[in-house]
Amino acid sequence: MIGIVRARPHISAEFDDHRDRLWRREGALQVETAIAAERFIEQVGFAASLVDSRRPGPSLYVAVCGRRDAVMPRNVQKDPEASLTWTLKDEVMARGRVYYAKLARGRSMFLAPRLIPSFQAIWGMRKVDEPRRLSAAARALLRVLRREWEMATRDLRQESGVTDRQAFNAALDELQAAMIVIPAGAYYQPTFTYIWTLAVSRFPDQLRMRVNRDAALREIARAFLVGAGMTIPGELARVTGLSRPEAGRGNRALVAEGFAAMPSPGTYYLLNRQPATALDPASDEVLDDEDASVDIQT
Numbered sequence: 021m022i023g024i025v026r027a028r029p030h031i032s033a034e035f036d037d038h039r040d041r042l043w044r045r046e047g048a049l050q051v052e053t054a055i056a057a058e059r060f061i062e063q064v065g066f067a068a069s070l071v072d073s074r075r076p077g078p079s080l081y082v083a084v085c086g087r088r089d090a091v092m093p094r095n096v097q098k099d100p101e102a103s104l105t106w107t108l109k110d111e112v113m114a115r116g117r118v119y120y121a122k123l124a125r126g127r128s129m130f131l132a133p134r135l136i137p138s139f140q141a142i143w144g145m146r147k148v149d150e151p152r153r154l155s156a157a158a159r160a161l162l163r164v165l166r167r168e169w170e171m172a173t174r175d176l177r178q179e180s181g182v183t184d185r186q187a188f189n190a191a192l193d194e195l196q197a198a199m200i201v202i203p204a205g206a207y208y209q210p211t212f213t214y215i216w217t218l219a220v221s222r223f224p225d226q227l228r229m230r231v232n233r234d235a236a237l238r239e240i241a242r243a244f245l246v247g248a249g250m251t252i253p254g255e256l257a258r259v260t261g262l263s264r265p266e267a268g269r270g271n272r273a274l275v276a277e278g279f280a281a282m283p284s285p286g287t288y289y290l291l292n293r294q295p296a297t298a299l300d301p302a303s304d305e306v307l308d309d310e311d312a313s314v315d316i317q318t
Contacts, residue, residue: 030252031250031252031277033252034042034281035248035249035250035289036088037259038248038249038250039088039247039248039249041077042064042247042248042249043064043078043079043082043083043247044060044078044082044083044086045082045083045086045088045090046086046087046088047086047087048086049058049086050084050086051081051083051084051086051108051162052084052104052310053079053108054108054111054112054115057080057083057108057111057112057199057306058112058115058117058118060078060080060081060083060114061118061131061132062118063128063246063247064078064132064163064246065131065132065135065240065243065244065245065246065247066078066129066130066131066132066135066139066175066240066243066244067079067080067083067129067130067190067262068081068097068128068129068259069081069105069109069120069130070092070102070105070106070109070128070157072090072091072092073088073090073091073134074091075258075259076255076258076259077244077255077258077259077260078247079250080105080108080109080130081102081105082284083194084101084104084105084108085183095101102286105112110205110206111201112130113204113205113206114204114205114206115154115314116204116222117265118130118131119131119133119136119139119202119219119222119223120200120202121197121199121202121203121219122193122196122197122202123139123143123196123197123261124142124143124197124237125258125261126193126197129258129259131201132138132243133223134226135239135240135243136199136223136226136227136229137226137227137229137230137231137236138231138235138236138237138240139199139236139240140199140226140227140229140231141230141231141232141233141235141236141237141264142233142236142237142240142262143197143198143199143261144198144199144200144227145198145199150162151223153198154194154195154198155190155191156193157180157182157187157190157191158192158194158195159189160180160181160182160191160272161176161180161182161191161192161195161201162195162200162201163180164176164179164180165201165216165217165218166218169217169218169221170204170215170216170217170218170221171215171216171217172207172214172215172216173213173216174213175213176216190229192216199219200218200225201216201217201218202216202217202218202219202221203215203216203217204216204217204222205211206216206249210232210239210247231275234269234273237262237269237270237273238267238270238273238274239268239270240256240260240262240270241256241267241270241271242270242274242279244256244259245271245274245279245280245288245289245290246261246290248290249289249290250287250289250290251271251288251289253285253286253287254267254285254286256270256271268286271288272286275288278291279291
């Protein structure tokens with residue numbers, strides 16, 4: 021008996037060109053400064069950090085390379101594009117204009133401020149749930165940071181009493197994934213260290229805004245589809261860390277409001293695409309939130 025072989029969905033050339041423009045996969049649009057990186061993140065809504073073209077979605081590294089086939093070399097220390105991406109990541113983190121942390125499934129991601137409430141609605145944690153959902157090590161780190169507000173890695177390890185490196189790193193990952201703690205800076209002298217702080221210290225308004233889950237899924241899907249032009253089955257889930265059913269709910273909400281079309285199950289494309297304006301690589305002006313955002317209706 022011969023089985024049925026289904027054709028694997030693929031991105032058409034038209035939508036690949038759309039992604040080239042919006043995700044800065046063109047040499048004329050590549051990112052070279054921290055301000056340009058912030059502008060890129062504001063436009064796409066969220067982006068990975070040091071992820072190459074082998075994974076879908078917008079990426080600061082790919083935008084720095086300015087080409088769609090960018091692949092991270094094995095020896096990243098000697099690669100100028102990887103080094104520039106790392107430097108820009110540190111500068112953007114220190115400036116604090118966009119959100120940066122390890123989020124769902126341990127992915128290091130940048131978020132535009134307008135999307136923080138949506139990500140918080142999906143992955144955030146209420147204070148009342150912390151004793152039940154956070155590990156003892158994570159709660160120990162959090163007690164110290166709520167008292168001291170910010171602290172270097174070594175000092176935080178000593179003050180919290182979580183001296184085992186593996187347990188300490190796992191606790192930090194927990195707190196970042198719950199959108200409670202973020203890295204606020206990286207210092208290389210006299211030794212390398214991150215400075216850790218509470219996410220609410222930098223983004224109080226966004227993290228206190230309440231958005232229902234359906235609205236959050238819709239806005240995350242909207243941000244991705246605006247940049248992607250078209251999405252195929254499983255792509256949004258893979259990029260964001262959402263479950264596939266929830267990614268589908270977000271995309272179908274866009275279809276219901278006439279923002280997107282669904283030609284086949286799991287495949288969606290943007291209706292009424294606009295030209296990729298405001299992509300002047302020579303401009304160092306950062307978009308205002310109201311210029312870059314779509315209202316979140318709850």
